Amino acid sequence: MVRLGAGLAAATLVWTGVTSSAQAAISDDDLRPLVIGGQPAEEGQYPWLVGIGSSGEGTPWERQSCGGSVITKTVVLTAAHCVEDAVDDPEGLVIFSGSVDLESDELVETAVTDLHLAHDYGEPVGSANDWALLLLDEPVDIDPIxxxxxxxxxxxxxxxxxxxxxxxxxxxxxxxxxxxxxxxxxxxxxxxxxxxxxxxxxxxxxxxxxxxxxxxxxxxxxxxxxxxxxxxxxxxxxxxxxxxxxxxxxxxxxxxxxxxxxxxxxxxxxxx
Structure with missing residues (x-):
C-alpha cells in the first residue's frame, strides 16, 4: 500500500505492494495503526521535518497529506507518489515547517514554485525511484538535514x-x-x-x-x-x-x- 495522507487518500489509487497492477482506492477500513510503540515528537527534535499539502483554505492539519525533509534552504525532498499529480500545477502545493504540531502558532507556510519528479519513477518495478524535489518560493529558516x-x-x-x-x-x-x-x-x-x-x-x-x-x-x-x-x-x-x-x-x-x-x-x- 502506498502511504498517502488524509488529503489525498480519498481520491487516489494506491499500489497494494502485491503486483504492480494491483491497485484499489483507500477506504477508511484500510487505515492501520501507525508507530505502535512510538511516541509524539518534541519541538526541535526534527527541525527539518515538513508537512506537504495543498494551498487554499483550511487549517494546515486539514490540508497536510505527506511529509518531507528540508535538504537545502529552498528544496524539500519527498516521495514521488505524493506529488506526481501536481507536476502540471506545482504552485498548488505548500509546505508547513517550524513545528512538529500542525496546529502550532509557530508553523510557517511556504509556497512551492517548481517540482522535479524522478525521471525513472516506477522503473524497474512499480514503486522504484519514489522520490521528488520541491523548489520553494523563498528560503526557510531551517538548517537542512x-x-x-x-x-x-x-x-x-x-x-x-x-x-x-x-x-x-x-x-x-x-x-x-x-x-x-x-x-x-x-x-x-x-x-x-x-x-x-x-x-x-x-x-x-x-x-x-x-x-x-x-x-x-x-x-x-x-x-x-x-x-x-x-x-x-x-x-x-x-x-x-x-x-x-x-x-x-x-x-x-x-x-x-x-x-x-x-x-x-x-x-x-x-x-x-
Whole structure:
C-alpha cells in the first residue's frame, strides 16, 4: 500500500505492494495503526521535518497529506507518489515547517514554485525511484538535514510523520524506532515487488507492531552517523498494510539517487 495522507487518500489509487497492477482506492477500513510503540515528537527534535499539502483554505492539519525533509534552504525532498499529480500545477502545493504540531502558532507556510519528479519513477518495478524535489518560493529558516551518500546496512532506524494512528491523524508528528531489514529478507517478503537497488526496508519482521503508515509518505527514514547525528537514508514509500508481521515498511533508498538529486538542484540554481 502506498502511504498517502488524509488529503489525498480519498481520491487516489494506491499500489497494494502485491503486483504492480494491483491497485484499489483507500477506504477508511484500510487505515492501520501507525508507530505502535512510538511516541509524539518534541519541538526541535526534527527541525527539518515538513508537512506537504495543498494551498487554499483550511487549517494546515486539514490540508497536510505527506511529509518531507528540508535538504537545502529552498528544496524539500519527498516521495514521488505524493506529488506526481501536481507536476502540471506545482504552485498548488505548500509546505508547513517550524513545528512538529500542525496546529502550532509557530508553523510557517511556504509556497512551492517548481517540482522535479524522478525521471525513472516506477522503473524497474512499480514503486522504484519514489522520490521528488520541491523548489520553494523563498528560503526557510531551517538548517537542512544531512543526506546519506553511501549505501550501508544499519541496525536501528528511525521514522517520523503525521500518519494514521488508528484513531485518526495526529496534529503532532510521531516517531518510532525500526529494526533494519536486509534486502534478502525484504525480497522474500515482497517477491517481484521489492528492488534492492532503489529500496530498503525497516520493521519488525517477526512481531510487527512498529511501522510507518498512511499519511507518512515522503517523510524521512533516519540513521545515526558516527557522531550521533541524524542522517537521511530513506523516504517513506509503501508497504503491505501497516505494522503487520512479515510485511516491513519499504523506503526509497537515498544513496541510490543522490547524484540525480544533486543534478536537479544544480539545474534549478542554473535557471534550467
Amino acid at each position: 544531512e543526506v546519506d551518500v553511501d549505501p550501508a546496512e544499519f541496525e536501528t532506524l528511525e521514522a517520523v510523520g503525521w500518519g494514521q494512528t488508528g484513531e485518526g491523524y495526529p496534529t503532532v508528528a510521531r516517531w518510532v524506532e525500526l529494526p533494519f531489514v536486509d534486502d534478502e529478507a525484504c525480497s522474500d517478503a515482497y517477491p517481484g515487488a521489492f528492488d534492492g537497488q532503489t529500496m530498503l526496508c525497516a520493521g519488525d519482521l517477526q512481531n510487527g507492531g512498529v511501522d510507518t503508515c498512511d499519511g507518512d509518505s515522503g517523510g524521512p527514514l533516519l540513521a545515526p552517523d558516527d557522531k550521533g547525528r541524524q542522517i537521511l537514508v530513506g523516504i517513506v514509500s509503501w508497504g503491505d498494510g501497516c505494522a503487520e508481521p512479515g510485511s516491513p515498511g519499504v523506503y526509497a533508498e537515498v544513496a541510490d539517487f543522490n547524484g540525480s538529486m544533486d543534478d536537479a538542484i544544480d539545474g534549478w540554481a542554473d535557471g534550467e
